[in-house]
Amino acid sequence: MDKIIDVIIPAFNEEESIGYVLGDIPEGLVRQVVVANNNSTDQTAKRAQESGAVVVDQPEQGYGAACLLAVEKSLSTNPLPDILVFLDADYSDHPEEMPKLLEPILSERAEFVVGSRALGNREKGSMMPQQIFGNKLATWLMKFIYRSTFTDLGPFRAISRAAYEKIGMMDRNFGWTVEMQVKALKLRIPFEEVPVSYRRRKGVSKVSGTIKGSILAGYKIIYTIFKYA
Numbered sequence: 001m002d003k004i005i006d007v008i009i010p011a012f013n014e015e016e017s018i019g020y021v022l023g024d025i026p027e028g029l030v031r032q033v034v035v036a037n038n039n040s041t042d043q044t045a046k047r048a049q050e051s052g053a054v055v056v057d058q059p060e061q062g063y064g065a066a067c068l069l070a071v072e073k074s075l076s077t078n079p080l081p082d083i084l085v086f087l088d089a090d091y092s093d094h095p096e097e098m099p100k101l102l103e104p105i106l107s108e109r110a111e112f113v114v115g116s117r118a119l120g121n122r123e124k125g126s127m128m129p130q131q132i133f134g135n136k137l138a139t140w141l142m143k144f145i146y147r148s149t150f151t152d153l154g155p156f157r158a159i160s161r162a163a164y165e166k167i168g169m170m171d172r173n174f175g176w177t178v179e180m181q182v183k184a185l186k187l188r189i190p191f192e193e194v195p196v197s198y199r200r201r202k203g204v205s206k207v208s209g210t211i212k213g214s215i216l217a218g219y220k221i222i223y224t225i226f227k228y229a
Contacts, residue, residue: 010066011089017202022051036066064176090201111163115156115196175224
């Protein structure tokens, strides 16, 4: 039986890249792509619509808030999706690698898959030093507290609808990715990591590209890891 797959993309001022992201999603693989226009002041929403995406507007600034609204839109579409795929709008992920991200779920080995940049091919300069350090610290804490084997908090990920609903996502900003992983560990949801490629993003990062964003994201990630311990 074919699985219904929806793609979720939070986007804040990514008019330069969103068309490339949508254009690289393998044709015929997914039912719909829902882009959450996260209070953008540029032409992100228009570019996404022109490229065939369903666009929802989330005026509340926050990665998690954008993801939550886009998922809500997906889950309001009949028939319900079987799998949700998340990726960023900045074209740092490689959407064409989506099939290998989905394979563990389609083969029923896992219900949750994280694309690991640490295990894959990472273009030089694609991650800032603070990102690399933060990922290593976060995954070390998860290993120490939860006996986790995660190597990355990568945004390119797939999860079955059943697992997503079981997790009960709540975070509305920087803690989104790590909340999903920590709760999956606590609930013993079967997961895998697959190596994914990563390149320099188009434009400037709104998080790792600023000192304030890096500090806030780092604090929230560490707080979330301990919150659910």
